[in-house]
Amino acid sequence: MALVSACVMVLLLAAAGYGGERPVVVLDPGHGGEDVGVTGSYGSREKDVALALALELRRQLGLSCDVRLTRESDSTLSVMRRVELANSFHGDLLVSLHAGGGLSRDANRIALFVQQEPKGRATDPGRDNGWDGGHRPHISESQALATMLERPLALLDGYEGVDYSAVPLGIARGAGMPVVLLEVGNLTNPREEGRLESPEHLRRVAAAVAAGIDAYLLR
Numbered sequence: 001m002a003l004v005s006a007c008v009m010v011l012l013l014a015a016a017g018y019g020g021e022r023p024v025v026v027l028d029p030g031h032g033g034e035d036v037g038v039t040g041s042y043g044s045r046e047k048d049v050a051l052a053l054a055l056e057l058r059r060q061l062g063l064s065c066d067v068r069l070t071r072e073s074d075s076t077l078s079v080m081r082r083v084e085l086a087n088s089f090h091g092d093l094l095v096s097l098h099a100g101g102g103l104s105r106d107a108n109r110i111a112l113f114v115q116q117e118p119k120g121r122a123t124d125p126g127r128d129n130g131w132d133g134g135h136r137p138h139i140s141e142s143q144a145l146a147t148m149l150e151r152p153l154a155l156l157d158g159y160e161g162v163d164y165s166a167v168p169l170g171i172a173r174g175a176g177m178p179v180v181l182l183e184v185g186n187l188t189n190p191r192e193e194g195r196l197e198s199p200e201h202l203r204r205v206a207a208a209v210a211a212g213i214d215a216y217l218l219r
């Protein structure tokens with residue numbers, strides 16, 4: 001069966017009189033400007049890989065999804081500003097894109113991160129006003145989004161696997177939507193650095209991310 005994008009599906013339903021608006025997908029290219037992120041041994045910079053991947057993803061999803069980027073150029077942006085922008089876009093979801101380092105030069109994995117559940121009972125005073133900054137109601141949806149992203153990413157050739165962790169996540173703090181931070185490989189691995197510079201490889205990675213986003217939106 002041909003894969004129909006979730007965004008196309010929403011448009012078809014809208015055209016048929018079922019209502020509905022285009023999902024707003026916010027992409028956050030990690031780092032930027034003065035914040036270079038990880039630099040590979042051949043000089044590739046994480047901020048450039050993250051932006052190239054975001055632009056390719058926008059191309060793949062953008063025909064029918066409303067895709068917004070927190071940055072479209074090599075600009076410096078605080079984490080708080082990224083969250084403010086995502087909230088101002090009224091995003092249905094936020095994916096922050098990175099290509100950082102591994103503990104060894106051979107590291108070659110994909111990693112997904114979501115905000116961890118705050119400690120304490122739901123009735124504790126101030127629980128939602130603490131470090132999670134009001135993101136708590138969206139944590140279970142973030143986990144669902146990560147699960148949907150994990151499946152197509154695990155099918156990509158050349159990676160050892162996909163890790164999935166719940167951690168204190170700055171980009172989720174205060175975000176009124178599901179948030180996943182995605183590391184699409186390790187620039188600290190020279191072999192992986194070469195692949196991340198390849199537009200063809202980035203197209204394949206973007207297609208997997210787009211498939212995960214589609215699957216999440218179509219649930």
Ligand SMILES: [Zn+2]
Nearest residue numbers: 030037098100
């Ligand atoms: Zn990073």
